[in-house]
Amino acid sequence: MAYEYILTASEDGIGIITLNRPKILNALNLQLVDELVAELERMDRDPDIRVIILTGNDKAFAAGADINEMAEASAIEIMKRDQFAVWDRMSLISKPIIGAVSGFVLGGGCELMMNCDIVIASETAVIGQPEIKLGVMPGAGGTQRLTRAVGLRKAMEMLLTGEPISAKEALRYGLVNRVVPVEAYFQEARKLAKQIAAQPPLAVQVIKKAVHKADDLPLGEGMDYERNGFYLLLASEDRKEGMQAFLEKRKPRFTGN
Numbered sequence: 001m002a003y004e005y006i007l008t009a010s011e012d013g014i015g016i017i018t019l020n021r022p023k024i025l026n027a028l029n030l031q032l033v034d035e036l037v038a039e040l041e042r043m044d045r046d047p048d049i050r051v052i053i054l055t056g057n058d059k060a061f062a063a064g065a066d067i068n069e070m071a072e073a074s075a076i077e078i079m080k081r082d083q084f085a086v087w088d089r090m091s092l093i094s095k096p097i098i099g100a101v102s103g104f105v106l107g108g109g110c111e112l113m114m115n116c117d118i119v120i121a122s123e124t125a126v127i128g129q130p131e132i133k134l135g136v137m138p139g140a141g142g143t144q145r146l147t148r149a150v151g152l153r154k155a156m157e158m159l160l161t162g163e164p165i166s167a168k169e170a171l172r173y174g175l176v177n178r179v180v181p182v183e184a185y186f187q188e189a190r191k192l193a194k195q196i197a198a199q200p201p202l203a204v205q206v207i208k209k210a211v212h213k214a215d216d217l218p219l220g221e222g223m224d225y226e227r228n229g230f231y232l233l234l235a236s237e238d239r240k241e242g243m244q245a246f247l248e249k250r251k252p253r254f255t256g257n
């Protein structure tokens with residue numbers, strides 16, 4: 001499929017999506033988000049892809065929603081666009097998404113990062129929700145996911161001041177998984193993606209969903225969900241292969257069945 005604002009590639013079971021509006025720091029216009037979600041869904045259906053990397057460039061993962069597009073629109077127009085409905089579809093992607101982020105990770109860019117399951121950040125990343133400085137607030141999960149990720153007080157400080165935090169501080173608060181030099185963040189994400197792509201795909205997807213349920217469900221219901229996932233995976237071919245390979249002291253060959 002031909003896209004205007006994203007680049008796509010795949011290698012060794014890894015799908016790579018690169019946000020590509022470098023002149024305006026990968027500002028997220030409606031078309032970019034549509035293209036991104038269409039490609040995420042395509043990769044989710046592609047049996048040759050097991051893990052997805054979402055990245056930008058060294059200077060910007062994304063500096064937020066495209067302010068040019070928002071500045072003139074009325075509240076009613078924006079409400080009628082229902083522009084966040086397409087964002088909601090991102091949370092339905094069943095394969096793991098690894099964010100490889102660098103530079104500006106602001107507003108919608110931070111919300112996009114928080115839609116990733118694992119995040120590798122470059123030392124240069126600055127991460128925040130500056131919407132308050134524009135007289136508005138986040139609309140794609142910034143108040144909800146940030147609070148779950150860093151806790152109420154830190155989220156409150158970030159959202160009410162609009163000031164970003166450094167990659168190192170984000171690491172301390174558990175908002176990103178690893179911080180590495182700017183030359184290495186993409187390679188680090190690729191290394192991790194390769195490691196996950198070698199795991200049994202069904203288990204990967206069931207685990208991803210179960211971990212996200214921990215955000216949504218009371219503990220008892222989450223435990224039930226986990227147990228049902230565990231029973232389901234016992235019925236998979238990959239479970240037979242994984243356990244047999246262990247007993248035969250060889251490497252397993254997982255097929256996703």
Ligand code: CAA
Pocket residue numbers: 023024025027028063064065066067068104106107108109111130131134137138139140142
């Ligand atoms: N939308 C549209 N254009 C943007 C943009 C955005 N979010 N962010 C940057 N740009 C454009 C700039 O207008 C500029 O374009 P021109 O060269 O044509 O003037 C170009 O990108 C480079 O930006 P700067 O010259 O400003 O670069 P800088 O290094 O001096 O500053 C920055 C970088 C601090 C990120 C600054 O650009 C900035 O503050 N951007 C806006 C960040 C922001 O407020 N994001 C939140 C948007 S609202 C949102 O995301 C709502 C939501 O929840 C979905």
